[in-house]
Amino acid sequence: MNTMISLPKLKIPPQLEGELDIARIRADFPILQQRVHGRPLVYLDNAATTQKPRQVIEAVARYYNEDNANVHRGVHTLSMRATESYENARRTVQRFIGAEHPEEIIFTRGATEAINLVAQAYARPRLRSGDEILISAMEHHSNIVPWQMVCEQTGARLRVIPINDAGELLMDEYASLITPRTRLVAVVHLSNALGTINPLKRIIELAHARNVPVLVDAAQSAAHLPIEVNELDCDFLAFSGHKLYGPTGIGVLYGRKEILAEMPPYQGGGDMILSVRFERTIYNELPYKFEAGTPNIAGAVGLAAAIDYIERIGRENIAAYENRLLDEAIRKLSDIRELKFIGTAAERAAVLSFILEDIHPHDIGTILDGEGIAIRTGHHCAQPVMERLSVPATARASLAFYNTTEEIDVLVQGIRRVLKVLG
Amino acid sequence: MSAINDLYQELIRDHSRRPRNHRPLPEADHSAEGHNPLCGDHVTIHLKLADGIVREATFEGTGCAISTASASLMTEAIKGQTLEQAKALFRKFHNLVTGEARETSDSPNLGKLEVFSGVCQYPMRVKCATLAWHTMEVALENEAQPVTTE
Ligand SMILES: Cc1ncc(COP(=O)(O)O)c(C=O)c1O
Numbered sequence: 027m028n029t030m031i032s033l034p035k036l037k038i039p040p041q042l043e044g045e046l047d048i049a050r051i052r053a054d055f056p057i058l059q060q061r062v063h064g065r066p067l068v069y070l071d072n073a074a075t076t077q078k079p080r081q082v083i084e085a086v087a088r089y090y091n092e093d094n095a096n097v098h099r100g101v102h103t104l105s106m107r108a109t110e111s112y113e114n115a116r117r118t119v120q121r122f123i124g125a126e127h128p129e130e131i132i133f134t135r136g137a138t139e140a141i142n143l144v145a146q147a148y149a150r151p152r153l154r155s156g157d158e159i160l161i162s163a164m165e166h167h168s169n170i171v172p173w174q175m176v177c178e179q180t181g182a183r184l185r186v187i188p189i190n191d192a193g194e195l196l197m198d199e200y201a202s203l204i205t206p207r208t209r210l211v212a213v214v215h216l217s218n219a220l221g222t223i224n225p226l227k228r229i230i231e232l233a234h235a236r237n238v239p240v241l242v243d244a245a246q247s248a249a250h251l252p253i254e255v256n257e258l259d260c261d262f263l264a265f266s267g268h269k270l271y272g273p274t275g276i277g278v279l280y281g282r283k284e285i286l287a288e289m290p291p292y293q294g295g296g297d298m299i300l301s302v303r304f305e306r307t308i309y310n311e312l313p314y315k316f317e318a319g320t321p322n323i324a325g326a327v328g329l330a331a332a333i334d335y336i337e338r339i340g341r342e343n344i345a346a347y348e349n350r351l352l353d354e355a356i357r358k359l360s361d362i363r364e365l366k367f368i369g370t371a372a373e374r375a376a377v378l379s380f381i382l383e384d385i386h387p388h389d390i391g392t393i394l395d396g397e398g399i400a401i402r403t404g405h406h407c408a409q410p411v412m413e414r415l416s417v418p419a420t421a422r423a424s425l426a427f428y429n430t431t432e433e434i435d436v437l438v439q440g441i442r443r444v445l446k447v448l449g
Numbered sequence: 450m451s452a453i454n455d456l457y458q459e460l461i462r463d464h465s466r467r468p469r470n471h472r473p474l475p476e477a478d479h480s481a482e483g484h485n486p487l488c489g490d491h492v493t494i495h496l497k498l499a500d501g502i503v504r505e506a507t508f509e510g511t512g513c514a515i516s517t518a519s520a521s522l523m524t525e526a527i528k529g530q531t532l533e534q535a536k537a538l539f540r541k542f543h544n545l546v547t548g549e550a551r552e553t554s555d556s557p558n559l560g561k562l563e564v565f566s567g568v569c570q571y572p573m574r575v576k577c578a579t580l581a582w583h584t585m586e587v588a589l590e591n592e593a594q595p596v597t598t599e
Contacts, residue, residue: 063452386490386513389457392571396453405489418489418511447457448465448514 046339046347052428054079054335065398068433073218073246073377073424074402075268078332082272085331089324097323098297098314112323115330116313119278122333123263124254127283129312133321136277137245138168140264141212143279143316144241145172147292148262149210155181158207160238162187162195162224163414164217167407169243173212182209189414193220193369197228204236211240215247219408219422220369221377223251230259239285245269249426250348250376252341255280267325271426272332276325279316286312293318344427348376351425355434362438364445368420379406379420382441385448387421393447394421397440455567456574457514460522465514470524474507481591483584485576490516494524494584503527503535506585513577515568520581522562532589538562539582545569546578 052058055077060067069077089111095104097112113128120128134140149159159173163186170184177184185208187200195213204211211233216223230240239261244253248265255263262285267276281289291298291309295318300308309315336344355378359365368379382390387403394401402422405412412418423437474480474495483492490512497505506524511517523542527535542562544550548569568578 386511388490388513388574388577389515392456392574393453404487447453448462 046343046427048347048428048430051339052430054081055428056080056083058428062398062400063396068397068399068429068436070423070425070429070433070437071400071402072249072426072429073269073406073422075274076249076271076426077428078271078273078328079335081335082328082331086273086324086328089327094324096320108323111327111330112321115326118330118333122253122337123248123278123280124256125280126256130280130283130286132279132281132286132313132316133326134264134277134279135275135322136266136268137243137264138172138266138277140262140277140279141169141241141243142172143292144210144212144262144264144281145176147289147316148281148285149173149176149182150179151290153177153180153182153209156207157182157209158185158205159183160185160187160200160203160208160211162213163189164193164195164220164222164408164411165212165214166218166243166245167409168245169212169214170410183207186410187213189222189411191415192371193217193222193411193415194371194373195222195224195229197225197232200229201232204233204238206236208233208236208238211238212243213240214243214245215253216244216251216375216377217369217408217411218246218377218424219406219411219420220371220379221374222369222371223247223373223375225373226258226260234259239282246376249336250345252345261285267329267332270329270332271335272329273322273325276322276329278329283312286316289316291315291318295319297321339427347427348425351429351431351434352376352378354431355423355425355437358434358438359441362441362445364449365441368415368417376425378423378425380422381417381420382444383449385444387419389448390421390441390444393444394437394440397436397443399437399440401437452567452570456571458564458567460561460564461514461518464518464521468508468517468521470507470521471509472507473509474505476505477507479588479591481584481588483580483587485512485516485580487573487576490577490580492516492520492581492584494520494581494588496585496588498532501531503530503532508581512580515565515574515577516580519565519578522564523581523585526560526562527585535589536586539586542582543579546575 057077093107095108097109116128116131119131173184188196233240241262242260244263244265249270261282263280268274298310298315298318300310364383365380391403404419477495477497479496492510495507506527508520546565546568
């Protein structure tokens with residue numbers, strides 16, 4: 027499987043060149059050491075949330091044990107340390123996604139809040155009745171509902187880029203859906219329901235040719251695909267720390283500086299102001315204008331530790347290994363006659379969505395759980411795409427670099443057992 | 450593993466593969482729709498009552514093995530029962546699948562429905578087992594809005 031964007035070569039520690047040392051990596055994840063229903067845990071629900079390495083857990087604990095204070099407020103030592111940790115985390119994220127300025131990185135609760143921020147602080151003041159927001163048919167609810175809400179508030183219309191049966195965007199249709207009324211394109215990079223990798227570069231080029239800005243939902247891709255916001259030339263990009271081996275409750279909105287500077291604040295409160303008088307309040311500079319209230323400092327510290335961890339292993343190494351694992355999983359699962367993949371895009375990563383004859387995915391999930399295997403079943407918060415592909419629900423196995431070929435074999439055996447029990 | 454076999458007992462598998470009373474009921478005087486947003490299961494219960502007795506009970510919709518088998522076995526179980534008996538049966542069934550029956554010493558006396566005893570080990574699946582029953586209870590109380598009026 028190809029990744030869409032090539033990343034400048036990262037430094038690879040010599041002992042890891044070529045092959046990842048999976049045993050060593052797994053030893054970093056305490057949660058993976060357990061048994062479930064007497065079987066070794068096989069965690070294949072990484073698209074829902076990833077597990078956290080010891081390095082992340084320890085960074086959060088160290089922050090609370092040693093540095094905890096409020097940020098940007100005190101002159102005392104702890105407050106300065108906390109502020110420094112928080113701002114260093116911002117710079118780590120900036121480097122990770124190739125942003126030009128640290129103030130283009132806004133910490134949020136997650137991808138969902140980042141998208142809502144853009145919907146309310148960017149789109150809402152600009153939208154007029156009859157304007158259009160363009161999303162795709164494979165979006166997660168968090169990249170649908172915020173746009174529906176802002177459409178309701180402004181009289182704008184939501185338009186949808188259709189997909190084919192394989193789960194790929196129809197790019198010709200996309201091109202013709204960008205009209206003089208289009209105010210924003212918001213698309214997912216890597217689909218959580220289908221595993222499709224969308225051709226972001228082309229999507230952004232086409233939109234920019236008509237002066238339409240683009241928001242990228244990178245919630246899934248941040249952990250699996252290289253992201254370089256400058257090279258992509260996207261205007262906004264959103265992701266969550268918890269899907270990137272970091273803590274829950276922390277996420278990122280990247281926004282192009284010129285655009286963020288023009289936007290009004292999202293929430294009001296402390297930290298987002300320079301001065302407050304009852305007659306007039308002056309808003310703070312970027313990025314603080316968008317970070318009202320005490321932020322999730324420990325979360326930011328944990329996210330930075332997760333990024334450091336990933337970069338130490340090497341994003342290219344991780345992508346290469348995960349692609350091999352995905353190919354192998356596709357090959358082995360394809361041998362199961364009763365299994366049908368939902369989502370067969372030519373460009374895929376990390377996600378395997380499938381159905382087994384007419385066995386309900388919930389029954390699949392329960393029986394696999396009995397074998398120690400964690401997968402997700404249901405509509406994956408993407409009901410419209412399920413409807414488009416005429417399935418009420420799917421079973422979804424999603425990979426991370428700590429998964430192994432042996433675990434794929436356990437999954438295959440588990441699926442055979444499902445067929446034995448209910449087929 | 451044996452827990453899995455406890456859950457998917459033969460009778461449940463049979464009723465999920467070949468659900469009984471799985472059809473519309475044009476002469477129904479009470480109907481209700483139930484929905485389990487967690488799994489997208491959807492069930493419609495149709496009842497035909499006369500003299501306070503359930504004369505006919507059918508269901509439509511699709512769901513997982515547990516919810517389909519539960520709807521199927523429920524329609525069989527409540528046929529011929531008075532409204533009070535049907536509701537009492539639901540309370541006993543509910544206690545069985547939530548595990549509350551275990552804490553009291555009295556035997557559940559639920560006949561065929563006892564195949565659902567394995568559900569109590571799967572808290573996430575209790576809703577699947579009770580969806581049809583909750584919907585039936587709503588249908589009974591739906592007297593104000595019968596789906597078909599004759
Ligand atoms: C593609 C995609 N977008 C957005 C989200 C929302 O992420 P969060 O719930 O962390 O805000 C998810 C989470 O499943 C996702 O898969």
